[in-house]
Every structure is written in C-alpha cells, then in structure tokens.
Amino acid sequence: MSGDPKLERIAKGNALALCATGTWTASFAPVLERMVADAEKLAGGPQSIFIDVSEVAKLDTFGAWLIERLRRSLTQGAVEAQIAGLSANYSSLVDEVRRVRATPVTDSSTITITGMLEQIGRAVAGVGGTVAGLIDMLGAVLAAGARTLIHPRSFRMTSTVHHLEQVCWRAVPIVVLITFLIGCIIAQQGIFHFRRFGADIFVVDMLGVLVLREIGVLLVAIMVAGRSGSAYTAELGSMKMREEIDALRTMGFDPIEVLVLPRMLALVLALPILAFLGAMAALYGGGLVAWLYGGVDPEAFLLRLRDAISIDHFIVGIVKAPVMAAVIGIVACVEGLAVQGSAESLGQHTTASVVKGIFFVIVMDGVFAIFFASIGM
C-alpha cells in the first residue's frame, strides 16, 4: 500500500489534473514539499487545475496540509483549484486543515546593533533595579523581624532550627576540610618563601593575621553562598513556580515571615559559627605544616601566635560574618522570589544568586577593610 509519493501532471482537455499518488505522510515531507513547490509554479496559467487525490495510499496532517497549500497557491483570481477524488476517510482531515488560516510567521530573533545596544542599556539600568530590590528585601525582612519581636509566638522556631541544621551543622565537614587545606597551603607557601630570608617564624604572623582577619571569613562566606544561597534560591524559586507562595499569601501568611525570616536568621547565626570553625581549622592546618614541613614545633608556634595576633584580629574577622550572611541571604531570597514559570528561569536565578552573593560578599569585605583601617583596628 505504501510507495514513494508522486505528483503527476495529466492534461485533460483544457484542464490540468495533478494526480497525487503514494504515501503522503510526515516521513516523506521533504520530497512532498519539493514536489508541491514545483507544482506551485503552474499557478497563473490559463487552464483550470484540479488536484486528484484518489490514488493517495496514506495521508496525514503533513500530506493534507501540503495538498491544501498547493490548492491555495493555485487558486488565483477567478481560477479556483479543486480537490477531487477525496475518499471519505480523509475528507474530514482535509476539511480540518482547510480551516487553518496561514499566518506569516514573524521572526523576531534577528540580531541588530541597535538591539545589542538596547540590551546593554537594559542591563545597566537593571543594576539599579537589583540594588533597589535588595534594599526592598532588607526592609521587608527587618519589618517582619520587628513584627516577630512584638508577637514572639509567630516566630517559626522549627523552621529556623531545620535551616540551621541544613546550613550550619551539615556544612561543618566541608568547611572545616577546605579551610584546613587552605591553612596548610598558606603555611607551606609562607615557609617556602620566607626561608630564603631566614624568616621562617614570621609565617605564624602571616597565617594568624590572614586567617583570622580575611581568609577565614571570606572563604567560608563564599562557600556558604555557593552551598546555601543556591539552595535557598532553588527552594523559593520552585515554590514560586508551583504557586505555593501565592497559596501562603492567600491564607493570610506573609511569605517573608514564614519563608525568608527563618532562612535569614539561620544563615546569620550559622556564618559566624562556621567562620570560627573555619579559622580554627586553618590555624590547625597551618600549625601542622609549620611543624612537619617548617620544623616550628607546636609550642613555638603557639607562643609566636600569641605575640602576633590580638583579640582585635579575631573580632575584625568575626564581626564581618553576620553581615555577609545577611547579604547572601537577601540576595538568595530576592532571586528565589523573582523566579518565573520556567525551569530555565530557575536555573538563571540560581546562578545569579551565587554570582551576586559572592560579588557582594567581596564588596562588603572591601568596605570593612576601609572601615577598620580608618578606625585603626
């Protein structure tokens, strides 16, 4: 029953018959399209044309549409092309296709220089929107926090503890491991280069100051942004996609109070703890390398450390942690709530959450550095 489709031209008096034969289905679509395009050139001729489909073995939407397309392009002015020999089986399909009105497809994906400039402009203008969004969220979180202080019973303890477990307790192994390794590397590099001046012991000063003031908290904040910031965005984003956040709102709950506040609080509590653990792990790692590789025994290391650092260094480091946590949390929640309906949008916002989170953490670190330098800490 199947066979390659053909479209034969048979002259019948002053009329022209186009006899379609074979299988007119999707699998033969390229051949069919070429044949139909050839036959379309007959349009405008003097003779009347009819399309004979009585010999078509099999027809589907693709075939039916191509026959309909042929009929439409052969119909010009007074000359109307007819379809003849339609079997009962296929007549409803052809009727169905006849109802289709062909609308020219607008291709909007052309790339122009003005379009690119427009995109750059929009992106730059979007930066202001981003900052405004962050401030907006900060305000909303503070307001929700104040409401919770006035009505302590509305505070979501279970949720906060759950998130604390997720972002703090479960993050401890990886944070400790990575900061430990970074401590080892700093100490090793320090000893390797300081040894040339016979200044091995100063590696302890470098390690102490660097780890307590900068590396400890910065490294941990970046890890938390990647680990928990992305999780927050994905959680809130998928809830937004499935209208769960709208559901909360209609039940009279404030999503900021129910979803954002516990997450923010957990993060603000978690980051100082993680930063402290990270700093200790880095010092331990550095001390270990100083002992095994640099020959600085633990007692000498500790003595030197006590001279080199003061409580100020520790405070400078740890004070930054909750602020960075707040920045990460706000960025993550803003991005999460900005997710639109598609999976792609979820991916984009999760990426944006991590990138912006890390960026703002580093900016904050710079601001703090200037501040502490000017107050002499």
Added chain:
Amino acid sequence: MAQGTQNGIQNPIIRVRDITVQFGATRVLDGLDLDVQRGEILGFVGPSGAGKSVLTRTIIGLVPKVAGSIEVFGVDLDASSTSQRRNVERRWGVLFQQGALFSSLTVRQNIQFPMREYLRVSQRLMDEITIAKLTMVGLKPEVADRFPSELSGGMIKRVALARALSLDPDLVFLDEPTSGLDPIGAGDFDELVRTLQRTLGLTVFMVTHDLDSLYTACDRIAVLGNGKIIAAGSIADMQASQHPWLRQYFHGKRARAVMG
C-alpha cells in the same frame, strides 16, 4: 490508514500479556492482560491508586516491569532493537497528566520539538503544521509564541495534546486528559478527542476518572482492580456487570446524574 480498519480484532495495536509490576513489596499490577484494538478509544478506569497510570507508564516504558510482555504495533518492546523501539516511539504520542510541556520553550517550539528531531522538513512547513495542529486542538495561532507559564490549565492540556499529535501518531496515550478542567472544558476536550480520532484515524488509550468522558468519548472501557483487568467491554456491559466496584461506579449518584 484512517479509521477504515476497525475490523482488526485479530491484530491489536497494543497487546499486553501477564504484566507484573512491583514497587518494593507492593505488587501494583499482577498478571494483567490487555488488548487495545486499532482505531478505538479505550477508556481505562479504576479506583484511585489501582495502578492506571502505572500501567500506562509501563506500556510506554517509564516503569520497569517484573514479568510479562508488551507488544505495540506488533513489536515486542523487550526484544526490540533500539531502532525498532525508536520507530514505535515515533508512532505514539503521550499526553501527561500535568501536560509536561517544556517550560523553557514556547508553544511553537514545544510542538516542533519532535518534528525537529525526527523529520527533516523546512521551517516553513513546521510553522504551518504547528498552526494546523493548534487549530485542530481548538487554539488560536496567536498562542504559538507564548510560554507554558502564560497559559491556562485547559490551554496547557490542549498544547500538550498538540505536541503529542505533532508527528501524526497512530496511537495516543492520554493520562487523565480532563482532570482539572471545568465540565464545559472537559466536554469540549472529549469532543476534541473524538473528532481527532475520526479525522486522524487515531487509536486512543485514555486513563480517566471522568464519567462524562466514558459516556461520550469511549468506544470500549476496561476496568482495573486488584492489579488485573476486572472487566472490559462497552458501557452497556459495564452497567450490566455485577462486580461491586463497577455497580457502585456506574450506578452511583454521579453516574445517574450523567446518564440523566
């Protein structure tokens, strides 16, 4: 092949034999047999959790089975080569319960996705066929450039049906096509399935809970219970059955309301 070959009793389009599906210790399907004839609309009913969706997903190969054989278009899906299987998959379309449209693609791209993969046709023809499919499922061409998140529930079902039909399949699986639609929308959808079955010569395997669909759209009904087909036949057979669940289902308050 339009609806001309409804006499093909000897040659079922889906032939399921002795299927057993198990999740952990729970046996969901237990030695189930089922035939679906060419050109018919089979309504598949059963209590919630009886495994209707599981059977559908087993036939299309998304759920692994413990025992049994499945033949679709005469091809044993376990013994088939990759290319044979690909061929079978090209000839069926699936409408998932939630539509399962690709959320990052527009309606147009969703419908053209299978065409792009399986056929080598020009963009112009694909665009035209997309509009034809949208018209067939009762949507305006203007929705073609919208994203799934901008569509209503009923429109999502229609677009998903258009995507399931995009390669002109011989067989479509509909998993609760009318759930979540208002009664009028559901009625339209039943009508639509009927029309498409007539025009395209489809075989339809429809899991449903909707009594209206059973009455208006289905040629034959199969009932699933205790992991087996407990009854199969026309709506009259179902009403005559003495099985307790069937009696409750087809003679309950809602059924009487539908039969009015």
